[in-house]
Amino acid sequence: MTLRKLYYAELAAHAVKLGCPVSEARTIAEDAVTELVLGEHRGTLGPIQKERAWLFATVRNMVLAARRKARWNAEADAHLIADRTQQRTWASPEAHLETVETLRALHSLPGSHRDAVVLAADGFSLREIADALGISVPAAKKRVSRGRRALRDLLDPPGGRHRDD
Template identity: 35%
Template sequence: MSEGLKTSEEIWLLLGEQLKSFFVVRVRDHQTAEDLLQETFVRIHAKLDTVADVQRIRPWIFQIARNLLADHYRAKSKEAARLAELVEAAPDHEQQLEDVVIGWLPRMLELLPDKYREAVELYKLQGMSQQEIADRLNISLSGVKSRVQRGRSKLKDVLYDCCSFEHDRRGDLISISRNEDSAGNFDGKFEE
């Protein structure tokens, strides 16, 4: 994926959605995520010519994103600064694995039936409350809760059908491998 990423535009086209998902999942606020994404690309654009090894550009980009996220948490409060330290302290390998999985989310969400996909996207990616979703979709709060829970369960199923995950004794993710019977392109369908 890193090969040929020489301009900010190429990086935007290939990694923009992954970076946006990276921020949305962590800050749970769509506007804040957009701001962090924009600042990430300002920094990428300013420093892109300093990258010596094009093969390492993706980890470099996500390090910028992690640093901006840490700065964001520090600015919010002391408690948030402690969370930022946890983000900074995460092993680089583990963070890269997590970034890969987060990058899969948009494609995986497309596999969900519309009613589950919409509820999960509004709740998890756009940061809406479940009550706001109920009002927007004109359904009951319990209906929203059910759709979000079932949608998350279906996402988990497709992820575990695709890949195997290895964890250490503490439960930290240490490797991901594609299952032999999975093409890894998430072209399966869910049943209602």
């Protein structure tokens, strides 16, 4: 068991490389090792020849399952938020679709940029964004800028029909 604990850092790093948030990576690594131990204890797993490879494959599967679940929840949340927006403002169907498209585009941004853009849209200062994300103020400014640019490009691609330039 102590040898398996040595894998935690590697497994967590692997989860992050696969797109898992850093805050969840350690938990996924621990869950993979726990699944191995419990499977051996219950006898549901046969003899595993390459334990390290099995753990990395399990982490990969857990990250992919979490991403699928998050994507499904984001789709449902986007429609729910758009429905609430439409009910509150008596918006047109076009406004509803615009809200859904904006939320989908926002969700497709990398997590670091999405967090910075959402905090900036909520009126947080760059200092507050930097503190919340655990980064420097220049890094927060860069993430907000790049996130806004990426969001703008997703909603109105370069050369698109809505370009005012």
